[in-house]
Amino acid sequence: MSREPAASPCFTLVEVAETGSTSSDLVAAILADDGAWPHLSVLRTDHQAAGRGRAGRTWTTPPGTSATFSVVLRPGRPRAEWATLSLVAGLAVVRALRALGAGPNVDAALKWPNDVVLRSRTSAPDLATDDLPGWGTTRKVAGILAETVPGRDAVVVGIGVNVAQRAVADLPVAWATSLALAGVTVTPREVALDVGRELASLTATWERGGLAALHDDVVAATDTIGREVAVDLGDGVVLAGRASGIEPDGRLVVVTPNGQAHPVSAGDVVHARRV
16 A cells, blocks of 8 residues: 555545455545545545445446546535535546547536546547447446445545546446547546546535536536436336436436426436436
8 A cells, every 4th residue: 555645735645456445445444543534535446346336336347447546525515515526526527537638529528416428529439339228329437426424524435437448348337438448548547636636626616605606517517418318216216308407406307298397316316317
């Protein structure tokens, strides 16, 4: 394990060669020694063997191919607003990937509530062009999972970005892609640092004004807006309609065919997909 100041002075970076889950490790570390992990501390690994996603899904990739890390946030706003930090983190990933320049025909965007996708502006040959049910021609390049640390004023945000995979067999799911497949040559460590810098800046803005201060940027970066979607609410309940916008509290507004607007929170959702 190595510990050093990151290139940005806003957080400390701790790196390990391999672990099960950076988020699980970080939660345990905070519970053991809360003061050792200040705001914007980062735990990064070259290989995460038991990555976690929403609804208990797993997400694993070959060693050295992904930017896999978790960030400690000490939110300076009411707990009722902490759930919006997933969108803040997603926006940080989008901005970092856009700054890397994923080819002239490829753009990064948010897929509400906690994924980042690459989408073709025209016909990018390095990305899949066939429609995939629930994804269209977009492909998932990153995922975010935020969790509150029990009994602590802290949120751990786990982030995984597919960076160096060049073979379909190395991707965790059929709807995934990587930066390498989009023509970007960069290391996982560089991606983690770039996302960390963006997250430090965006979190400071969020602390001053909540999600409302970033609302327009989040909406502009979200690919889900304007799409026909099916939102799985669990227990066999599916809400189908057009995603018309995002509320200031982060809820997705789905307008059903009868014209009724339904705000849906990320906590209510099992899965949201295009139709």
